[in-house]
Amino acid sequence: RLPGRGGSGAMASSPGALRRAGNEEFRRGQYGPAAALYSRALAQLESAGDAAAEERSVLLANRAACHLKDGACNLCVADCTSALELVPFGIKALLRRAAAYEALERYSLAYVDYKTALQVDCSVQAAHDGVNRMTKALLEKDGVNWRQKLPPIPTVPVSAQTRWSVPSAQASGANTPPATAPQGERGGNVPLGRAESPAAPQDQTAAGMERAQTLKEEGNELVKKGNHKKAVEKYSESLKLNKECTTYTNRALCYLTLKQYKEAAQDCTEALKLDPKNVKALYRRAQALKELKDYKSSIADIKSLLKTEPKNTAALRLLQELNRA
Numbered sequence: 001r002l003p004g005r006g007g008s009g010a011m012a013s014s015p016g017a018l019r020r021a022g023n024e025e026f027r028r029g030q031y032g033p034a035a036a037l038y039s040r041a042l043a044q045l046e047s048a049g050d051a052a053a054e055e056r057s058v059l060l061a062n063r064a065a066c067h068l069k070d071g072a073c074n075l076c077v078a079d080c081t082s083a084l085e086l087v088p089f090g091i092k093a094l095l096r097r098a099a100a101y102e103a104l105e106r107y108s109l110a111y112v113d114y115k116t117a118l119q120v121d122c123s124v125q126a127a128h129d130g131v132n133r134m135t136k137a138l139l140e141k142d143g144v145n146w147r148q149k150l151p152p153i154p155t156v157p158v159s160a161q162t163r164w165s166v167p168s169a170q171a172s173g174a175n176t177p178p179a180t181a182p183q184g185e186r187g188g189n190v191p192l193g194r195a196e197s198p199a200a201p202q203d204q205t206a207a208g209m210e211r212a213q214t215l216k217e218e219g220n221e222l223v224k225k226g227n228h229k230k231a232v233e234k235y236s237e238s239l240k241l242n243k244e245c246t247t248y249t250n251r252a253l254c255y256l257t258l259k260q261y262k263e264a265a266q267d268c269t270e271a272l273k274l275d276p277k278n279v280k281a282l283y284r285r286a287q288a289l290k291e292l293k294d295y296k297s298s299i300a301d302i303k304s305l306l307k308t309e310p311k312n313t314a315a316l317r318l319l320q321e322l323n324r325a
Contacts, residue, residue: 015041015052019059026066035066057087064096068103076100089160091120098130107137112153119156132209136242139213212242219250228254245271249280256287264288277308283315290318295325 022037038059045052045059064079080097083090098113114130121127138146219234235251238244248271255264268285271278282305289298302319305312 015044015055015059018044019055019062022059022062026062031066031069035063035070038063038066053086057083057090057093060086061090061093061096064093064100068096068100071103073100073103077104089116089120089156091117091124094120095124095126095130098127102130102134107134107141108150110134111138112151115153116156120160135209136244139209144210144214208241212238212244212247215241216244216247216250219247223250223254228257232258243270243274245274245278245281248274249278249284252281252284252288256284256291259291261288261291265292277304279305279309279312283312283318286315286318286322290322290325295322298322 018037018041022034022041025031025034025037042056042059042063045056048056060079060083064076064083067073067076067079077097077100080093080100083093084097087093094113094117098110098117101107101110101113111131111134114127114134117124117127118131138149142149215234215238219231219238222228222231222234232251232254235247235254238247239251248267252264252267252271255261255267265285265288268281268288271281272285275281282301286298286301286305289295289301299319299322302315302322305315306319309315
């Protein structure tokens with residue numbers, strides 16, 4: 001059901017006309033008015049019951065997109081859940097609910113929805129990206145046993161898989177996952193018709209992330225024991241599998257201890273590419289640059305850090321030392 005042309009004024013009265021008008025408002029960035037039009041169409045279809053289940057599901061998923069754009073994630077979840085009760089395994093409702101759960105930091109539920117979406121259509125890149133982000137988030141939150149805490153992932157019947165595998169000619173406007181979904185979610189077309197990433201490499205990626213996390217934790221244990229040289233090796237192995245900000249800042253700390261200041265500064269620079277306001281990366285790079293006698297750059301890093309944490313005592317102390325240097 002692609003957005004059509006149609007006025008958004010009072011003339012739009014039938015459910016179909018109201019939906020088209022809502023799509024026009026959505027395309028213009030008027031998410032509140034678009035949601036209101038979808039609500040009017042839903043009210044008209046209320047009495048039709050099961051006969052209008054598919055149309056109501058589309059309207060609910062479209063209204064959910066408006067809520068997601070406006071940051072009303074709980075309303076988005078509610079609409080997507082209603083849409084999926086009417087038409088199970090709708091790809092757009094699954095993706096939008098996953099994005100809303102992700103924004104609400106309910107990572108387990110987001111993971112389940114992204115995984116379910118991949119069963120429906122394994123070519124949806126946004127779902128692959130979502131699974132990878134949630135794997136990383138859950139590893140950090142729950143450790144290597146994160147899978148044991150997951151809710152069950154539903155099995156998608158073959159009928160639902162074939163039903164939703166029809167290529168989408170111009171999936172635009174209100175029928176695409178909104179651009180305001182969390183980082184990594186594609187704002188443009190859902191590639192429903194072409195296989196971009198087969199499922200197997202994604203599972204390997206998830207396994208790689210778990211291995212990277214294990215190596216990082218081994219590195220952390222070595223740091224606690226004072227074995228910084230061996231810790232560097234573990235962090236380096238971990239970074240080959242997953243470029244993560246914390247691993248870079250941890251390795252930078254080791255390099256500082258080992259007086260390898262250029263390497264420490266470089267690691268902090270890599271970390272800051274991933275997280276430009278990372279306090280540890282700014283502080284440790286400032287320390288490294290101070291030892292390399294690049295006082296101007298070191299002071300610049302400390303001032304950047306203090307914009308985020310103005311009362312950071314270690315940073316204030318380092319700034320005093322730099323001003324005396």
